[in-house]
Amino acid sequence: MSVDLSLDYFALFGLPYRFRLDEEALDRAWHALQAEVHPDRHAHLPDSGQRGAIAGALRVNEAYAVLKKPVTRARCLLELAGVSQDAVNARVPSPECLFEQLEWREAVEEARKANDIDALEQFALRLQIQTDGIITYLAEQLDGRRDLEGAADTVQRLTFIDKLRLEIDNALAAFDNYN
Amino acid sequence: MALLQIAEPGQSAMPHKHRLAVGIDLGTTNSLVATVRNGIAVCLTDEQGRALLPSLVHYRDNDIELGFDAMNARVSDPRNTIVSVKRFMGRGLADVAHIEAMPYIFEETPGMLRLRTAQGSKSPVEISAEILRVLRKRAEASLGGELTGAVVTVPAYFDDAQRQATRDAARLAGLHVLRLLNEPTAAAVAYGLDNTSEGVYAVFDLGGGTFDLSILKLTRGVFEVLATNGDTALGGDDFDHRLYCWALDHARIAPPSAEDARRLQMAARAVKELLTVSEEAPFRLRLDSGEEVDLTVTRTDFFEMTRPLVQKTLVPVKRALRDAGLSPRDVKGVVMVGGATRMPHIQRTVAEYFGQEPLTNLDPDKVVALGAAMQANALAGNRREDDQWLLLDVIPLSLGLETMGGLSEKIIPRNATLPVARAQEFTTFKDGQTAMSFHIVQGERELVSDCRSLARFELRGIPPMAAGAARIRVTFQVDADGLLSVSALETSTGVEASIHVKPSYGLTDDEIAAMLRSGLENADGDQAARALREQRVEAERILEACTQALAADGDLLDEAERTAIDALIARLRKLTAGHDAATLSEGVNTLSRATEDFAARRMNRTLRSALTGHNIDEL
Structure with a gap:
């Protein structure tokens, strides 16, 4: 059994098909939906029934996770507009974009090898500022110009950056182990 | 599946019928059971009016002594008197710290360690079940009927193996588990932060053997855990152990017997507790060996020798804040939970880090059980629909799959809101391949060997196809108890592949059934x-x-x-x-x-x- 799977994430949450997000509205809708479907609301019922009820809660949480993060939200919008995930991943990055990636990666690797926590934290901060700029640009592409091809490129660039940030986080977490 | 779950969420179909539900705090040092009576959460006491049940089990040749009754046996029969069994839940021998200072005879068995007692080999699950059984009987006697169910609390940072072990223990004790609830979340509920407060709160929970730090956001009756972190091998016991080592150093005595070691450990705990209220404490006792220990410990000594432990608590604090994307200034209040937070230097360190005095107005020993009772009452359907709150908790540690080169590929990230499911597609690499094997691990480290092995499973019954043609979709699901399940489907043919999950730790359902059959429940x-x-x-x-x-x-x-x-x-x-x-x-x-x-x-x-x-x- 499941929630109405024909509803896409935006429709499920009653949100407009836009990249710019009213975070408060997202949270409110999430809480309202979970208030209905969360397993805690069905715990007094037979075991067999609870297992079925979980599907709705899973779907709602998945939707929330996708809508909350800019990269996944953008991918979801592109998919709804007919640009599949595979199509986004298959975009060929521009040489500048690739060069930028290489440079960043080397910088992170160097700081990691030198155990330079400050440098890593500085880099994470720079990346954050960079990301904020890219997201503003992506909003313009998706909500303003409806430039889907351009948006797909930007999403791919953001995906790279996300991976890099995860690596920095992991590196920083590893340092804490030895504190 | 049954319908019903959907209709009036949280509301009993028969509102007039009160269901008997309890919250149980299965602690390292003490355990408690609480319930909601006339709308107020109360701890249930034994015949002598005591709420705490020391988490002690003494195996004698023909029977079992438990709680306060087993206090003396800690020294007279240390080998058969199990203290702090929670530290062994879902753990192998290699995972347990200070094992050399413990008087038990351990057995390394695949999965969880076991202890050899006067009544034969016992798993930590069975030992914990003894404690839970006493609490269940206390509740049934006090409430006058069979329980509908119980909410049992676990440290937020418990991994899948430790949670499984706790749930198994509850089942073995004849309890219907409504939910495994994270201890800091239970404390937040008990603090009644729901109605009066909005904003971000931190719960600092230092128990006898475990440490949790959860960051919660409260909005309109919703308790949303933003991030959780911790150390399941850090607690008040470790402070005792530092004092114990210090005493061995300073008293210049021969290596103690098991009985004397237990005596020294108990003295260390008494000294620690005295130092909470006084500037210095005598560490004085006569050992069986005839040797005398006569020392004085000042607060400064104690703070100095345990400083590394206090600093260790700040690591999870920093990590949780970073995961939540917050700084200490964003936290509106810090709730202190667990007996070990009574130590003045812990309170001072927390106050300094967050720039505010922590909240200590509820008894740190009872707050978890009280919150669990409130949640049990809600889950049993005893609350009115307009008087509901919602707990949105998270998975504490990432789940991953072993990939080439012994690396862990993360499937479900830590701090994902529960319940959560993620699917991943795999394909075959040989023509006609009909089986694949997987290894699931939990933890943040890159190398599989640094993570906890949860389960290995084989996928069988894949239809024979050319290499790379099969599309096997494996779904990992973590439910509201934080427990993992796995399913798989070959998507090009729709053939459901069967999965055999062999838990690396924890018991299989068959083992539980066998234990139940073996007459443990005869008394009932x-x-x-x-x-x-x-x-x-x-x-x-x-x-x-x-x-x-x-x-x-x-x-x-x-x-x-x-x-x-x-x-x-x-x-x-x-x-x-x-x-x-x-x-x-x-x-x-x-x-x-x-x-x-x-x-x-x-x-x-x-x-x-x-x-x-x-x-x-x-x-």
């Missing part, structure tokens, strides 16, 4: 009678829920569907009067299956109305 009387009683309760629940669901949304069914369901209801009613547990169970399952589709339709209706109705504004 006739097994069969108990099974029948349980099935009747289950049957009544589903009948009650069905009736209510049909009354509310019967229009979703056509005439034929309605007739079929009505017939099954009538049949189950008849079976309830009988005496055959197996047939009754079958009747419950049949009705449950027959109403699955109805349940799905009701779910859709509810979801739609949740968004089109007034619910959002009301919340």
Whole structure:
């Protein structure tokens, strides 16, 4: 059994098909939906029934996770507009974009090898500022110009950056182990 | 599956009927049971009026002593008197710190370690079940009836193996587990932060053997855990151990016997507790060996020797804040939980880090049990619909799969809101390959060997195809208890591949069944009678829920569907009067299956109305 799977994430949450997000509205809708479907609301019922009820809660949480993060939200919008995930991943990055990636990666690797926590934290901060700029640009592409091809490129660039940030986080977490 | 779950969320189908539900804090040092009576959460006490039950189990040749009764046996029979068993839950020998200072005879068995006692080999699950059984009986005697269910608390940072072990122990003790609830989240509920407060709170929970730090955001009756972190091998016991080592150093005595070691450890705990209220404390005792220990410990000494432990608590604090994307200034209040937070230098360190005095107005020993009782009351359906809160908790540690080169590829990231599921596609690398094996691990480190091994499983029955043609979709699901399950499907043919999960730690269902059969429950009387009683309760629940669901949304069914369901209801009613547990169970399952589709339709209706109705504004 499941929630109405024909509803896409935006429709499920009653949100407009836009990249710019009213975070408060997202949270409110999430809480309202979970208030209905969360397993805690069905715990007094037979075991067999609870297992079925979980599907709705899973779907709602998945939707929330996708809508909350800019990269996944953008991918979801592109998919709804007919640009599949595979199509986004298959975009060929521009040489500048690739060069930028290489440079960043080397910088992170160097700081990691030198155990330079400050440098890593500085880099994470720079990346954050960079990301904020890219997201503003992506909003313009998706909500303003409806430039889907351009948006797909930007999403791919953001995906790279996300991976890099995860690596920095992991590196920083590893340092804490030895504190 | 059964319908019913969807209708009036959280509300009992029969509001006038109060269900007996309890919250249990299964602690390293002490355990408690609490319930909600006349709307107020209270701890249930033993005949002497004591709420705390020391988590001590003494195995004698023919019987078991427990709690306060086992206090003396800690010294007289240390080998058979198990303290702090929580530290062994879901753990192998290599995982446990200071094992050399423990008097037990350990056995390394695949999965969890075991202890050899006067009554033979015991697993930590069985030992914990003894404690839980006493609490269940206390509750049943005090409340005057069989329990509908219990919420059992676990450290937020417990991994899957430790959670499984806790749930197994509860089942072994004859408890119906409504939910495993994270201790810091339970504390947040008890603090009643829901109605009066909004904003971000931190819960600092330092117990006897575990440390948790959870960051929660409270909005309109929703407790949302933003991030959790911790150390399941850091607690008050470690402070005792530092004092113990310090005393061995300074008293210049020979390596102590098991009995003397226990004496010294107990003295160390007493000194630690005294130092909470006084500037210095005597560490004085006479050992069996004839040696004398006569030392004085000042607060400064104690703070100095335990400074590294206090600093260790700040690591999870920083990590949780970073994961939540917050700084200490964003935290509106810090709730202190666990007996070990009474230590003045802990309170000072927390106050300095967050720039505010922590909240200590509830008894740090009881707050978790009280919160668990409130949640148990809600889960049992005893609360009114307009008086509900919602807990949105998270998975503490990432789940990953072993990939080439012994690396872990993360499937579900830490701090994902529960329940959560993620699917991953795999393909075969040989022509005609019909099986694949997987290794699931939990933890943040890159190398599989640095993470905890949860399970290995084999996928069988993949239709033979050319290499790379099969598309196997493996779904990992973590439920609201934080427990993992796995399923798999070959998507190009729709063939469901069978999965055999072999837990690396924890017990299989067969093992639990075997333990139950082995007569552990004999004290509770006739097994069969108990099974029948349980099935009747289950049957009544589903009948009650069905009736209510049909009354509310019967229009979703056509005439034929309605007739079929009505017939099954009538049949189950008849079976309830009988005496055959197996047939009754079958009747419950049949009705449950027959109403699955109805349940799905009701779910859709509810979801739609949740968004089109007034619910959002009301919340």
